[in-house]
Every structure is written in C-alpha cells, then in structure tokens.
Amino acid sequence: MDIDAGRQVYLPRCNGDVDDDGKEKRTGTVWTATAHIVTAVIGSGVLSLAWAMAQLGWVAGPLSLVLFAAVTFYTCGLLADCYRVGDPVSGKRNYTYTEAVQSYLGGWHVWFCGFCQYVNMFGTSIGYTITASISAAAVKKSNCFHWHGHKADCDELLTPYIIAFGAVQVIFCQVPNFHKLSWLSAVAAVMSFSYATIAVGLSLAQTISGPTGKTSLTGTEVGVDLNSSQKVWLTFQALGNVAFAYSYAIILIEIQDTLASPPGENKTMRQATVMGISVTTAFYMLCGCLGYSAFGNTAQGNILTGFGFYEPYWLVDFANVCIIVHLVGGFQVFCQPLFAAVEGKVARRYPSLARNRAVLFRLVSRTAFVGLVTLLALLMPFFNSILGFLGSVAFWPLTVFFPVEMYIRQRQIPRFTTKWVALQSLSFVCFLVTLAACAASILGVRDSLKIYTPFKTKV
Template structure:
C-alpha cells in the first residue's frame, strides 16, 4: 500500500509544475503557432488598403519598422516572465503579474485596463470580420446561382450571431494550455487565406488588370481630399499596428512553455519565428494587393476580387478566415476569462459555484465538466461582444482603433519600463534616453492612429442605422 502511495504521488508530481500548477508542455513551435494565430488575423486583410494610403515607400517601411519594434519589445517582455532570475525566479503567469512584480503601484491597474479593454475590443473586431467573411460566402454563391445582376445583398447579423454561438461553446474550455490544437488549426487556416489573397493578387497583376499606384499612395485632389489623406494615413498606421498586436497575451503564451529550457529564451525564438513569418506574408499581401488594386484598394482584400469568378476560391478563402478567427478569438479571450475567474476565486474563496464542476455524460466515451459560473460569465461576455459587433460593423475603423489603443501601452511602454526597472538603468543615461525616445515616438504614432480611427468611426456612423449592416 505504501508503495502504491509513492507511485501515485510520483504520477501526481509528473503532472504538476514546481508551483503546483498543471505541468506545461508547450514548445517553441506551439508558442509560434499561438503567435501566428494571434498575429495573422483580420489585420492582414486590410494591409493592401493601408499600403494604398501610405504608398510604395512609407508602406513597406512602416511594416518593417513595426516588425522590428515588435521583435525587440517582445524580447524585453519575455525576460519579465520570471521575477529577478530568468531561470529560477518566481513565475509571472499573466501580463499584470509581470507589471506588479517589476513596477507595482498604479501601473498595475493601468496595465489591466489597457490589456483587458483591448482583449475585449479584439473579440468585437474578430466577430465583425467573421460575420463579413461568412456573409461574403453566401453572397458569392447567390451571384453564382442567380447571375451577376441578382439582388444578393445579405445581412451580416445572422452570421455574427452564428459565430457568437460557436464561441459560447468553445469558451467553456477551462484551460488555455489545452488550446494548442485549436491554435495549430487556426494557424493553418491563416496561411491558407493569406496564400489565396497573394495568389489572386499575383494572377490579377499577371493578367494586366491592375490600377494606378504611386510613391505616396492615394493622390490628394484625385483620389481623396487633403483632410481625408491625413486621416486615412493615420488610420493605415493603426491597421498596421493592429496587425502586430499580440504583446497583450505574450506572457500567457509564454506560460504554456515547458521548462527546461529557460522560457525566456524559447519565447524569444518563438517571437522571432512568428513575427518573421507574419511579416513575410504581410509584405506579400500588402505589396501584391496594392499592385493589383492600386489606390482604390478595398478595405478587405478578399472582397476586392468581386463575388463572381473564381467564386469557389474566394469562398475557400473566406471560410478559412472564419475558421481561423474561431480559434484566434479563444487565444485572445482565454486570458481575460482566466483573469476574471481568478479574481472572483480570490475574493470569494469559499463559494462553490466558482469551483464545483458538474460532470455531464453524453455516452460511455463522450462527456465534459460544466462549471456554472464559467458557463454564465463567459456566455454573457460572448453575447455582449456579439451585440456590440452588430452595432458597429465598421471593419477598417474598428481594427485601426484597436491597433491604436493596444500598440503603445502594451507592446512598447510597459516592456520598456519593466526592462529599465529590472536592469536598474540610470535616469538620463544614454540608454535610458534611447528607450524613452522610442516609447515617445510610438506614443505619437498610436495617438495619430487613434485620432484617424475615431474620425473614421464618426464618419461611418453618420450613414448607418444599428443592426442593418449588409454586404
């Protein structure tokens, strides 16, 4: 009996980390798939439009600079996963805990506000994109069956509701560590629709059916007015910033990595792989899309090829977008779910509704556990994000605003401040000045992007009635 107890204890030890949490099994490749899932999202669809606003010089340069900044600040943030020592220090399993350990004070609440508001915003943005893509499939099939002159406009609301219902079920997954398979599927889908967008753009270029491009993008007095040029340029920067926004969940992704080897070294490799991979696709999608459509590039590149032929290929692309966003939604929202549930568990430790799992058996081999609090709170979250997406289905404007809100504080400011604090960099020293200059420049970019996005939303609201969006 004693031997049995030793064996059982050994098995339990194998299943737990040194802090008593479930043992992490992630690798560089699973972390990279999480990053690709988070980064190559709906943002890639707007890059041809962003290039059209910036032109051939500023467009690729902006993509390259955002990529370099993201890789650099991600490496700073990865070092904050453990307190003091990157190998033996206490684990900071969330972004907020990393800020608490390294900065403390009111910055904890500022970080939480920025992170969770942005995560909530991403859930709205992904619902909008998934609804538009699903509606595009329906519209394409309608034109194919009834002809190009048919009245095939369709409401996006029913598709957003359907997407929300799927997320209600998936959101009941209790553990972020168990989402590796969903991220891999989603990453494959993101590659698929990116390849389709690149292929269709290349085919259009080869056929010679292209439109005018320019060094500076859209031309004042021809394509846009002077004020529109300024606002759209700012908005384009926000779209690019959104395309690289995964820092808000970087610590949570890093917490899936097994150790040894040291998590910070593995996460830096994963970030480099993820950002280089996505930037390659961004350059291809943005540059080829701009070459194909010129200064009239659409906000969503896949809808720019029309709803006619090859309708089946565009359908495949849009289906891949929806499938990808099903997984990406969970990658972004699971950290938010976990934060709220951990807070309630800490405030009400004796409340059974927070911890009790109700087993539900469908048959001998199929069943699951349901937690009542998790069911109610996560369902409410998904319903609210779906309703807000139906209220404001403005693709480019919403994505740009999300990029503006999340880029500077979460991708730049907090990683730099934590790095300065951890390494005791003297105030006004050359290194301190360089880091603060980078932070300030990124703040100005985020501020400009936010202004452009708000102006875009305001313009869109002037011609829109709630819950009437059609494509």
C-alpha cells in the same frame, strides 16, 4: 488591478504531474508557441493591408511594415525576459502580463496595464466577430455572383452571421483551460496560412493578368481620390491597421506560461517570436504589396470580401471559410486569458462559489461575455475603423511602454544615460503614432455612424 491566471492547484501524485510551483505541468514547445503567435498575429490585420498600402503608397507602406515588425520583435524580447523575476530559469513566474508589471513596476502601472490589456482583448473579440461574419456573408455573395452575374444584387444582411458566430463561440468558450487549446491554435494557424496564401496568389494573378489599379509612391492622391484632410486622417488610420496586424504582445506572457521548462521560457519565447514575426511579416509584405499592385488606390478595406476577386469563386469561398475557422480559434486565444483573470479573482473573493458553483458560474459568465461582444459587433460593424482603433490602443502601452519600463527597471539603467534616452525616445515616438491613429479611427467610426442604420448593415 489584481490579475491572476486563476488556475486550479493540483496536489502532486508524482513528480511528472506538476510544475516547479506545484501547478499543472506545462508541455508547450517552441512550435506550439509559434502556432499561438501566428494565430494571434495573422488575423483580421492581414486582410486590411492592401487598403493600408493604398493610403500610404509604395514608400511609406512597406517601410511601415518593416518598422512595426522591428519594434514588435525588439520589445517582445524585452517582455519575454520579464516572465520570471530574478533568475531566468528558477525565479518566481509571472503568470500574466499584469503580474509581470506588478513585479517590476507596481503602483498605478498595474491598473493601467490591466485596463489596456483586457479592454483590448475585449475589443479584439468584437473585431474578430465582425471579420468572421463578413467572411461568412462573402461566401454566399461569391456563389450569388457566380450564378447570377457580377452585376446582380447579392448584398447580404450581416446580422444573422454575427449571431451565428456568437453562438459558436458560446460553445468553445466553455473550454476551461487555456493550456488545452494548443490543437485549436494549430488548426487556426494552418487556416491563416491558407487564406493569406490564397490572397497573395489571387493578387499576383490579378497583377499579371490585369486590369490593375493605379498606384503611386504616396498612395491615394489629394484632389483625385480624396481631399487633403481625408488623406491625413486615412493615413493615420492605416498606421493603426498596420499596428493591429502586429498586436500580440498583450498575450505574450500568457503564451509563454504554456511553455515547458527547461530550457528557460524566455529563450524558447524569443525563438518563437523570431519565427512568428518573420513568417507573418513575409506574408504581410506579399499580401499588402501585391494587393495594392492589383487594385491600386481603390483597394477595398478587406481584400477577400471586397470582391475585387470573383473567380475562381470556389477558391474565394475556401479562403473565407479558412478565415472563419481561423478567427474561431483566434477569438479563444484572446478571450481565454480574460476569462481566467475574472474567474481567478472571483475564486479568491468567493471561495465557496468557486468550489460549489464553478461550472455554473463559468457557463453564465462566459455566455454573457459572448452575448455582449455579439451585441456590440451588431451595433458597430465598421471593419477598418475598428481595427485601426484596436491597433492604436494596444500598440504603445502594451507593445512598447511597459516592456521598455520593465526592462529599464530590471537592468537598473540610470536616467539620462544614452540607453535610457534611446529607449524613452522610442516609447515617445510610438506614443505619437498611437495618438494619431486612435484619433483617426474614432473619426472614422463617427463618420460611419452618420449613415448607419443599426441591424441593417449589408455587405
């Protein structure tokens, strides 16, 4: 798959107008890159961590968060070094993840990488649409419960909220250049901090004041909460949810391509990765552990919309509004590279269309994309199963396999040496986790479809 960032080439007017390759000057810093990372990482995933902890328990739950964070940090460092070919300061730049794979691996790896990356971006857009819509519905439910009592029938039809979110994204998707979205990522990052902090605070208050749910070292109990088969599958699905919480490697190269140089982009990206993953892991630990402590083995799939919290209703409302604003930005962080790839390919194949009908093509194609995402969100509004599937699909190939393979090729590590065996073992173990989580999430979607009526979902 031939993927390109699809940026315009600007004729230089002065030295400050263009970059080292004659293209638009990049102005990103470690702070803007960290904002992009936090926007991409602290998204839907943080909301499901209390539920994931309930499936895994006090031992495996925190341990899985630490292990996924460590693996993500290590492999993202390998990936950042692959942004340039040859010299890390002056070598040829790879504008997208797929270009990096083309430069180092080539062959079938390029097609497989493009397929995994852009299918996952598309799927993440669906997941964000579902999550933001559930939060919008939860705002109205929260007010209903406050004014009519906690036993009132306050269920909301999800369909109009999904359609409304899609309409908002049609407008934002017309922004033509990913470089111009730093302000949106900064706002979204503030929102993510806000609702994650509120979730932590409410969970802490619930834990202190009670009543709290029953917890255990192994999570949900066979014979009490579920049967043995359900325990196995939900454990794997929970691992998929944790993997989704760390799935930002798919846009790492695109984020790195916004960074000014010097210093070398790989150095800046490593600093941003340290800050981004450290901050998000701390929030994940607090949110997951305190959420599990508050609600125990009955923790809901989405901690802020499952209505374990009713009061203060205005704070719950504010947290859900923050989720909505954040996911508007997060949607763009994931889908803009996809737009750039498609439009770049069209521009190369049909140059006259790119020159004469670029605005019209962008309007039609991006609106069609959002329309398709909205339709699929309407047809499959299954929060935890969708997140588990997306996390599992992205984790092994994009977070582990390609960074490891490119690092081996870049450093020319001989086969069957200690380092080669260690790297391949890491990749194989992560492949097994991905396979199990993917199977469990597909099973979850299948079970949900048995009792699902299209366009009639209420939350």
